[in-house]
Amino acid sequence: MTPGVTRVKVSELIEKAGFGAVTLPDAEREIKGAYAGDLLSWVMGRAKADDAWITIMSNINVVAVASLADVACVVLAEDVELDAEIKKTALEKGINIISSGKPIYETALEIGRYL
Amino acid sequence: MSDALNFHFDVDGENFTSAGHASVKVKKILRELGLDPETIRKVSIAMYEGEINMVIHAGGGEADVSVDDKGVTIVLKDSGPGIADIEKAMEEGFSTAQENIRSLGFGAGMGLPNMKRYSDEMNIESEVGKGTTITMKVYF
Numbered sequence: 376m377t378p379g380v381t382r383v384k385v386s387e388l389i390e391k392a393g394f395g396a397v398t399l400p401d402a403e404r405e406i407k408g409a410y411a412g413d414l415l416s417w418v419m420g421r422a423k424a425d426d427a428w429i430t431i432m433s434n435i436n437v438v439a440v441a442s443l444a445d446v447a448c449v450v451l452a453e454d455v456e457l458d459a460e461i462k463k464t465a466l467e468k469g470i471n472i473i474s475s476g477k478p479i480y481e482t483a484l485e486i487g488r489y490l
Numbered sequence: 491m492s493d494a495l496n497f498h499f500d501v502d503g504e505n506f507t508s509a510g511h512a513s514v515k516v517k518k519i520l521r522e523l524g525l526d527p528e529t530i531r532k533v534s535i536a537m538y539e540g541e542i543n544m545v546i547h548a549g550g551g552e553a554d555v556s557v558d559d560k561g562v563t564i565v566l567k568d569s570g571p572g573i574a575d576i577e578k579a580m581e582e583g584f585s586t587a588q589e590n591i592r593s594l595g596f597g598a599g600m601g602l603p604n605m606k607r608y609s610d611e612m613n614i615e616s617e618v619g620k621g622t623t624i625t626m627k628v629y630f
Contacts, residue, residue, distance in 0.1 A: 416542075416600030419535045420607060424527060432595045439510035443517060443534040445527065468514070 382407055383489045385448045385471045388427070392485045394450065397457060397472040398465040406447040409486050411479050415440045422446055429475075429482050431455050441470045448472065450486070452479045494558040495523075501541055501566075503550025506594070512553045513538035516564075523557065525630075532628045533562045536608040539601040540566040540624055546591050547571065548622065561610070561629035572618040580606065 386402040388394060396402075410422035411429040415436055422428055424445040430437065433455045441449050448471035451457070457465075457472065465472050475482040497519060499512035517534040537553065544551040548570020556563045573579050580602050587597025606612050609626035616622040 413595055414598040414600070415595040416539060416598045416604055419539065420600050420604045424531055434594055435507045436510065436594060436596070439514060439538065443510070443513055443531070443538045445531050445534075 381490050385427075385473065388448075388486065388489060389473055391489055392475070395454075395474040395476075397451065397474050398462050399471055399473075400466050400469045401471055404447045404471060406486075406490065409483060409490060410446075411483050419444050427486055429479050429486070431479065433457050433461070435461050435464060437461075438465045438468055438470050441465075441472075442468045450475055450482060452477065452482045494556045497555045499553040499555075501544050501550045501553055501568075503545055503548065506545055506591075509542050509545040510538050511541075513541050516555050519555075520557070520562070525557075525562075529562070529628060529630060532608040533564065536605045536626050536628065537564050537566075539604045540564070540626070542596055543601050544568045544570070546587055546596065551621075559630075561627055564609075564626045564628075565623065566626075567621070567623045569621040572620055572622055573614065573616040574618055576614050576616060 382405040385404050389396055406427045407425040408423055409427045412418045413430050413432045422444050425447045427448050427450050428446040429450040429452055431452050451474040454474055454476045501512055513534055520530045548568035551568030554565040578584055582603045583599040585597045585599035591597040610629045611627040613625045
């Protein structure tokens with residue numbers, strides 16, 4: 376483990392932060408950081424691999440961006456809901472999606488407690 | 491890998507929700523080839539941004555990806571409107587995308603800058619009214 380880097384598994388984050396599980400095909404994946412943003416190209420330019428990506432975007436492109444940017448999980452803030460079809464695609468592509476009832480800022484603070 | 495492996499994809503310009511199809515396939519192929527995760531990430535993001543651009547601006551196009559012992563080459567070719575001012579288009583934040591595209595989270599003026607950021611070499615050939623060909627290389 377790199378010094379100064381704390382890692383938490385997606386499954387552990389859900390339990391500790393009281394987040395909800397939307398799709399969890401890879402629950403044991405480790406989160407190494409976090410990034411918040413809704414502009415998809417911005418996220419691809421700035422988010423790092425293994426980040427937890429906090430967003431309120433809920434269209435199908437979120438799954439593609441999460442997959443290509445290789446984030447550890449998507450965190451949907453404000454209990455944003457996903458269509459069944461998008462959930463299906465996320466499961467197929469191995470994308471973890473979890474949900475938080477709080478706004479982006481509070482969600483980020485909560486995640487920050489465990490990183 | 492002495493011989494290059496070549497992959498060809500048609501990028502559908504009609505269906506925005508399936509944009510990224512070719513990039514996701516390429517990512518899977520590169521994983522199966524056992525490339526390192528950072529190279530895969532760079533190729534995937536650079537290609538996805540290019541694919542999205544082709545769908546938003548050019549009504550689709552073609553993508554060719556080749557892998558040899560030095561790295562990955564991505565060639566994206568379209569017959570769209572072309573880029574009038576490439577220097578301007580390369581600026582972060584400059585966008586000509588419509589409002590409906592922005593509401594989906596794209597059109598932030600980060601596409602071309604991201605393609606440059608994640609590729610080791612990028613070349614743009616574009617003629618207004620004829621189309622655009624972008625070549626990107628990511629070295630191992």
